Amino acid sequence: MPGIDLSTNLLGAKLENPTVLASGILGTTGALMASVANEGGAGAITSKSASIKPRGGHPNPIVVDAIAEGGWMLNAVGLSNPGVEEKVEEIAHYRKLCGKPMIASVFASTAKEFGECAALIARAKPDAIELDESCPNVEGEFGALFCLNERDAAKAVEEARNSVPKSIPVFAKLSPSAPDIASIAAACVEAGADGITAVNTAGPGMAIDISRARPILANKAGGISGPALKPLAVRCVYDIYGKLEGKVPIIGTGGVANGADAIEMMMAGASAVGIGTAAYTRGMNVFREVCREMEELMEKNGYSKARELVGMAHG
Amino acid sequence: MRRWVGIMEAQERTRFGYATAKIAEVRQENYRVKTFVLDCGVEARPGQFAMVWIPGMDEKPMCIVNDDPLTFSVAKVGPFSSKLHGLGAGDKISFRAPLGNSFAIPTGAKKIILVGGGYGVAALHFLARVAKGKGVEPVMVVGARKRDDVIFEGDFAKLGVKTVVATDDGSGGVKGTAIDAVRQLLDAGEKFDCAYACGPEMMMHALAAVAQKEDMACQLSLERFMGCGIGICGKCDAGGGLVCQGGPVYNSRAAFKLEEFGICHRDTMGNKIRW
Numbered sequence: 407m408p409g410i411d412l413s414t415n416l417l418g419a420k421l422e423n424p425t426v427l428a429s430g431i432l433g434t435t436g437a438l439m440a441s442v443a444n445e446g447g448a449g450a451i452t453s454k455s456a457s458i459k460p461r462g463g464h465p466n467p468i469v470v471d472a473i474a475e476g477g478w479m480l481n482a483v484g485l486s487n488p489g490v491e492e493k494v495e496e497i498a499h500y501r502k503l504c505g506k507p508m509i510a511s512v513f514a515s516t517a518k519e520f521g522e523c524a525a526l527i528a529r530a531k532p533d534a535i536e537l538d539e540s541c542p543n544v545e546g547e548f549g550a551l552f553c554l555n556e557r558d559a560a561k562a563v564e565e566a567r568n569s570v571p572k573s574i575p576v577f578a579k580l581s582p583s584a585p586d587i588a589s590i591a592a593a594c595v596e597a598g599a600d601g602i603t604a605v606n607t608a609g610p611g612m613a614i615d616i617s618r619a620r621p622i623l624a625n626k627a628g629g630i631s632g633p634a635l636k637p638l639a640v641r642c643v644y645d646i647y648g649k650l651e652g653k654v655p656i657i658g659t660g661g662v663a664n665g666a667d668a669i670e671m672m673m674a675g676a677s678a679v680g681i682g683t684a685a686y687t688r689g690m691n692v693f694r695e696v697c698r699e700m701e702e703l704m705e706k707n708g709y710s711k712a713r714e715l716v717g718m719a720h721g
Numbered sequence: 722m723r724r725w726v727g728i729m730e731a732q733e734r735t736r737f738g739y740a741t742a743k744i745a746e747v748r749q750e751n752y753r754v755k756t757f758v759l760d761c762g763v764e765a766r767p768g769q770f771a772m773v774w775i776p777g778m779d780e781k782p783m784c785i786v787n788d789d790p791l792t793f794s795v796a797k798v799g800p801f802s803s804k805l806h807g808l809g810a811g812d813k814i815s816f817r818a819p820l821g822n823s824f825a826i827p828t829g830a831k832k833i834i835l836v837g838g839g840y841g842v843a844a845l846h847f848l849a850r851v852a853k854g855k856g857v858e859p860v861m862v863v864g865a866r867k868r869d870d871v872i873f874e875g876d877f878a879k880l881g882v883k884t885v886v887a888t889d890d891g892s893g894g895v896k897g898t899a900i901d902a903v904r905q906l907l908d909a910g911e912k913f914d915c916a917y918a919c920g921p922e923m924m925m926h927a928l929a930a931v932a933q934k935e936d937m938a939c940q941l942s943l944e945r946f947m948g949c950g951i952g953i954c955g956k957c958d959a960g961g962g963l964v965c966q967g968g969p970v971y972n973s974r975a976a977f978k979l980e981e982f983g984i985c986h987r988d989t990m991g992n993k994i995r996w
């Protein structure tokens with residue numbers, strides 16, 4: 407729309423619009439990521455989290471869809487991935503098909519392994535690396551989440567930061583289940599994080615099938631995403647932005663489903679807006695549609711640049 | 722018999738999309754395929770699938786072989802299908818259905834050819850029945866390694882559908898592949914308005930090539946490892962398209978656009994496995 411500028415900049419990466427595909431949704435193959443960017447209209451892509459060794463994840467069911475009934479979804483995919491080396495190839499394939507920025511997500515079970523995994527994915531020359539310190543559906547396996555206390559969260563960041571060329575920014579992805587997410591974000595930044603992604607799924611939660619009297623997810627519990635997560639996510643982003651005084655970019659993620667949600671997330675302090683579950687509810691074109699809705703709402707409210715929305719709600 | 726339509730459907734099924742029914746009948750089709758007929762029906766079109774859930778075990782996609790009563794034909798190939806084979810009449814079965822898109826019969830079509838292998842033969846029986854109902858004449862080609870692998874031959878006969886069986890070793894029907902049989906029909910001057918296939922990918926790939934050469938419309942039901950079945954996890958990507966969403970049915974032109982069609986599929990981790 408003439409007069410409305412959605413472009414933004416994420417630590418050097420130029421985004422034509424602030425929407426970013428969140429990690430773990432449609433981020434499996436290079437071809438699929440490229441179609442989310444090229445056809446779906448996302449400003450940037452986050453790949454599905456990769457680990458050093460391949461992982462099968464949990465058996466099915468891995469998702470419970472209660473979007474229509476309650477505005478939420480559960481997932482316990484269990485971080486299935488072909489391993490970081492395969493991921494490097496998928497990213498290379500993405501690069502051939504698409505010129506838009508790409509954030510590579512990694513996860514690990516120890517701080518040291520976060521460093522090793524980040525170093526391996528850095529070979530793909532992503533525009534940023536995101537450390538998934540916050541997946542709630544593998545807790546049985548990995549113990550408590552990394553990002554629930556400042557020391558562990560910071561240690562993983564430090565290892566990664568020290569293993570990756572300075573030219574590649576490192577984002578720490580945090581959990582809304584942390585008692586004080588802003589302090590954890592501050593500790594991560596202190597340890598070298600260049601940006602924060604907030605938030606991962608909440609919970610974990612559970613859904614039981616009443617005719618079988620069994621939890622639906624094979625893993626029984628799974629992370630909560632979708633619109634029901636949004637108020638929690640907006641508050642987390644608001645707190646982090648306040649604590650860090652807007653000094654590092656935040657990818658605000660959680661329940662964003664339309665242009666108004668995206669603007670709200672930016673006003674809370676997000677420089678870019680992650681979209682996951684809504685890529686299912688509204689389809690891959692959600693990115694394009696959210697941008698169109700943002701433009702209309704910005705026009706109506708007299709805002710011209712998306713960049714100027716960032717942190718606007720902090721009086 | 723319960724039939725999930727209208728208000729009943731909403732009340733019984735909407736909790737997270739899952740429904741539970743009982744198995745009314747199990748039929749042994751051959752040494753490794755069993756057909757499960759449930760005590761309920763859904764509204765579905767040929768080509769659509771269900772995610773069949775065994776609580777505490779796994780959930781896998783199965784073609785809808787009939788929508789009312791809901792019917793699946795399952796080949797025993799591994800842990801999940803073996804567990805299903807252990808179920809009998811009266812046992813509960815849970816599912817989400819219908820999912821995915823379906824085969825389409827072009828308007829004005831008079832004669833179509835269906836090409837199946839393995840359990841795909843059962844899935845095409847549903848299409849043959851719907852085609853017959855519309856006054857379209859289906860010809861069925863069954864490809865199999867050997868005589869014992871052929872299923873549903875009697876069901877097609879009962880429907881009055883001309884059926885050609887092709888076996889690799891010549892132990893049943895004509896010796897050769899399903900595609901050889903299709904070529905023979907075409908060479909004999911038969912004309913089809915559309916070709917349909919459900920079965921091994923390389924068979925479908927070969928059929929798509931024949932169809933392209935003959936300028937014949939062609940629809941294929943692709944199979945990929947599925948996670949969520951609703952288009953969010955990305956496991957069933959076939960190289961730029963999710964089979965649970967854009968498929969499982971693709972016309973041959975769309976299938977050739979998928980980077981991995983006829984080349985490879987992926988396991989639950991996302992590792993490529995060549996066909």
Ligand SMILES: Cc1cc2nc3c(=O)[nH]c(=O)nc-3n(C[C@H](O)[C@H](O)[C@H](O)COP(=O)(O)OP(=O)(O)OC[C@H]3O[C@@H](n4cnc5c(N)ncnc54)[C@H](O)[C@@H]3O)c2cc1C
Nearest residue numbers: 781782783784794795796798799800801802840944945969
């Ligand atoms: C859209 C769709 C529809 C499907 N419809 C049906 C159906 O109607 N009937 C049906 O039986 N299956 C169907 N499948 C396959 C089914 O979902 C499972 O893959 C199958 O039951 C294997 O699960 P498992 O745990 O028993 O074995 P796994 O351990 O998953 O597989 C064991 C081995 O068998 C191979 N294999 C898988 N399926 C077959 C097969 N059909 N023939 C030969 N080898 C095979 C696998 O590649 C693997 O090497 C469908 C799949 C999709 C994507």
Ligand SMILES: Cc1cc2nc3c(=O)[nH]c(=O)nc-3n(C[C@H](O)[C@H](O)[C@H](O)COP(=O)(O)O)c2cc1C
Nearest residue numbers: 428429430455481538605606631632660661682683
């Ligand atoms: C099916 C599914 C898989 C996910 N996998 C990952 C993952 O691998 N790594 C990660 O950091 N976050 C993962 N997430 C979390 C999302 O990236 C996102 O933070 C969360 O879903 C909240 O956003 P949303 O409400 O827009 O979905 C996953 C979410 C879903 C629904």
